Amino acid sequence: MSEIEQSAVSKQLVDLKDRSGLSIRAIAREMGYQNASSIQRYFSQDFSKPALPSDFVAKLLPVLVGKGEHPITREDVLTLAPDSITDLEAASTPARAAQALEIKGQVAAGLWMEAGLFETDATKRATLSGDLRFPSESQYLLEINGESLNRIARNGDFILCLDFMEAGIEIKSGDLVVVERSRDGGHTIERTAKRILRHNGQIELHPESDDPRFQEPVVYNEHDEEATEVRIIAKILSVIRQIV
Numbered sequence: 001m002s003e004i005e006q007s008a009v010s011k012q013l014v015d016l017k018d019r020s021g022l023s024i025r026a027i028a029r030e031m032g033y034q035n036a037s038s039i040q041r042y043f044s045q046d047f048s049k050p051a052l053p054s055d056f057v058a059k060l061l062p063v064l065v066g067k068g069e070h071p072i073t074r075e076d077v078l079t080l081a082p083d084s085i086t087d088l089e090a091a092s093t094p095a096r097a098a099q100a101l102e103i104k105g106q107v108a109a110g111l112w113m114e115a116g117l118f119e120t121d122a123t124k125r126a127t128l129s130g131d132l133r134f135p136s137e138s139q140y141l142l143e144i145n146g147e148s149l150n151r152i153a154r155n156g157d158f159i160l161c162l163d164f165m166e167a168g169i170e171i172k173s174g175d176l177v178v179v180e181r182s183r184d185g186g187h188t189i190e191r192t193a194k195r196i197l198r199h200n201g202q203i204e205l206h207p208e209s210d211d212p213r214f215q216e217p218v219v220y221n222e223h224d225e226e227a228t229e230v231r232i233i234a235k236i237l238s239v240i241r242q243i244v
Contacts, residue, residue, distance in 0.1 A: 009080050010047040016076060017043065020067035030063040057081040058132055075169055078133055101130055101160070106143040107178055107193045130160060131237050138166040141240070142178065142193075148207035149193055152176065153239045159193065161234035169235065173198045176236035179205060182229045193236065203230070 017027065024043055025036040033039060042052055052060075057080050064072045130139035140161050144153045153159055161178055164171055171177060173196065180191040194205035207215065 178234040
């Protein structure tokens with residue numbers, strides 16, 4: 001019988017432990033366990049699963065983030081988690097209670113549209129909580145207006161957005177994002193939702209649509225005369241569809 005090979009995620013966990021300078025026992029106590037034996041299996045060479053349990057990672061975040069000579073980041077710890085957002089939404093962690101999300105208007109998923117057309121002075125809150133991997137105050141909802149993301153988000157759907165600067169995460173090529181640009185010396189603010197791809201120093205904003213009107217990517221760079229500033233304001237974490 002062949003020996004079970006330790007999974008990559010377990011090796012990553014061991015590396016983070018060593019980087020933090022904490023023992024397994026110390027980590028266990030910080031997570032609220034009495035003994036190291038409660039979490040020892042995840043550090044073991046016999047652990048072969050591709051990801052750690054979502055509730056374990058949620059409890060591990062406040063223990064490891066910021067530790068070490070080269071401080072461990074939130075992203076470092078989140079690489080240990082399952083990809084499924086629903087797993088993490090269901091995770092129970094005493095470190096943070098779920099909070100209702102603010103709805104901050106709409107975002108166009110077709111052409112650039114002025115943000116002011118979709119924003120309201122009245123604060124609305126949804127009966128939904130956010131992704132437990134990230135701080136509640138960095139998350140909000142936007143309603144999709146348009147069809148250029150209809151393979152992922154239809155007109156009228158809500159997208160869960162994460163202010164990536166506040167959350168301290170890195171935006172990667174391939175992420176779905178909310179992008180904002182200012183024109184006319186900053187007098188016109190517009191935003192759109194697209195998939196971002198970086199290619200040859202340029203930022204390409206790609207639609208995700210089966211509508212023939214929305215197939216060509218929009219390319220912007222720092223030398224675009226029309227756009228005084230183009231910036232990513234949020235990463236899209238998930239899509240929420242209401243069924244009436």
